[in-house]
Amino acid sequence: MHDTLAHLKKGERAVIMDVSSNLIPLKLLEMGCLPGNSVELVQVAPFSDPMYLNINGSHLAIRKETAIHILIEKVANE
């Protein structure tokens, strides 16, 4: 069982394991939200929503309701 992107805390990094392509807009995939890519949570708005991410060099913000459909595996910060 993987964590979802919504579990990521500010400053943490992870690798995207899987995205439920039915629930995730194609646009997000095209912006780099694909399995294998790395993701870092840069900043969160109040109530941790929306989330400001750095996915594979793309800086973008998505809502929590989208983030729960993206499975990740956390990477320990070196």
Add this chain to the structure above:
Amino acid sequence: MSKQINVALIGNPNTGKTSVFNALTGLNQKVGNYPGITVEKKEGICKLPRGVKAHIIDLPGTYSLNASSLDENVVIELLLNKNDKDFPDIAVVVTDVENLKRNLLLFTQIKDLEIPTILVINMADRMSRKGISLDIAYLETHLKTKIALTSTRKKEGIDNLKELISNYKEISTQPCLDTTTIDLSYFDSLKKAFPNQLLYKLWLVITQDVNFGKTDRKEINAVNDFKTKSKTDLKRLQQKETIKRYQFINNVLKKGQTIDLSQAKDLRIKLDRIITHKVWGYLIFGIILLLIFQAIYDWSEVPMDFIDGIFASLSEWTKNILPKGAFTNLIAEGIIPGLGGIVIFIPQIAFLFLFISVLEESGYMSRVVFLMDRVMRRFGLSGKSIVPLISGTACAIPAVMATRNIENWKERLITILVTPFTTCSARLPVYLIIISLVIPKGRFLGLSYQALTLMLLYLIGFATAVFSAYILNKILKIKSRTFFVIEMPNYKLPLLKNVALTVVEKTKSFVFGAGKIILAISIILWFLASYGPGENFNNAEDIIRTKFATDNLSDNDLQQKIASYKLENSFIGITGRAIEPVIRPLGYDWKIGIAIISSFAAREVFVGTLATIYSVGNDDEATIKNRMAAEVNPILGGPLFTFASGISLLLFYAFAMQCMSTLAIVKRETNSWKWPILQLTIMSTFAYIVALLAFQFLK
């Protein structure tokens, strides 16, 4: 004979595509609309080496050829339709050197349409700061293209780009990705069914829900039979396609691009830790808003007074120089004051667009969207609604168009419906003149009552917008999948040229758009006020002279009486008095009634209408304000504009939907008459009730 080639500029948002366009075309550009839709169409002419002329189209920014908005549809419609007169001989894909990987996705898609494509890698001046180095020769070979490294900020690389465009025949049309590798069996059978068609093009036609109004129908219908796959299957294939494209791009960039992270200074992340912070972020946003409003009022005062003065003397001058008569009156009393009423907005509109375009160009607007999304969602809006709501203070028309990047239809619709409540600049002259008439001059804590009233009206407008969004969100039963993605672009110092062009363009379209309506209305009003049916109007002079024969009036007073009797019996007077019963409970007389009716064309007409009505038959040079102050309430006696009737009028203008152009835009953007009609009835009824209550309580 000089030859003209079509060049399409394509690229992701925030890559500086428009800067490249401005650098290529300079002032040789025009902005129009694509026929039937409100998507901006920017085109321009650029002279290339060897006498070649290029017709350049700046296509709307898009992340990929899989369109998810009206703006993006424009791109794909053009690229799929060889018969379009704008079909490009060559495509120029503009990318940002910092986001090369993601930007190349679109590039590979365009290459696969087998259109000759040049790759522009823009913002090259940032390379060393980010520790990026590129092997251009390697990239050119493996991406099968020619590359122009440009920096519009430093004006570098543009000549090289022009040179490459002029040699467009030498650019390869080889695709990047073999479409069949996405799904061998599916594409093989597709190929067998349509042996003469480009596979990727077919694939796009199958997967897009685009209205292919302009493309060849027959071809599409044939393809429609081929939609055997379910939507889910198609989407899975699209995901596979995207992965394949990234694999290709990663392979090329592995050798073609090196990034030395130790050299990279990421200012964006550092800045964003403060600018998007839970506390500091909101504080900074508040201060910026405050500064903007302060600046708009302070800076525009001088030019506005100046314009006011010019039109007053112009009107006077016309009267003196032209022979006396109906035509002179039309110009001096109808047209010039009417036009003055619109030109006077130019300073404020220009400043407002200046700030909005600086906020957008710098990348700050995306941060505001991020900060506000959660708050706005409570009210059924999106973080992206903040942009329309802020630009709505300039004009609801561009604001309604700015809702286009809200992906969720329900959130977008609600934003469109409530945006007209924000205090647009057309309400301003109405507010200003009425406030100066009915609000006393005193000060409270150093702030004048008049300025406070004005600020209160802005707050009321914004609060009503948000509150009605909340109600609409509860009432409207629209199912739409929420999804929200916004890019946080790098901070950039806005380019002066881009900002200036936006300000000029937007101001121009506002002035000419509204100017036409105001001109027409002031001419019509003047006619209606200067002519009337029947005996009463034609014999006004005799009737009044007989009536006051014994009163020994001075000649001047007598003329005044005749003029007002004429006005009352003119076409406009008759109409006005017919509607008077409806508006009397609000504290207005028939002249205000006429001004309100004509305001339904556009609010700013209010002052011009009163100016026209009051100046007909009046020769003195009194200002509109003095004339309004002198008006007497026909029933109660005493001044017509009292605190009660003034407040009632202010509230009426705050809430009523009185702008035909906005209604027309709403109709176009929602593609239905239902919404604009709903908007018109609900807003105007609400305005009537509030104004009625205000007057009845205050009088």
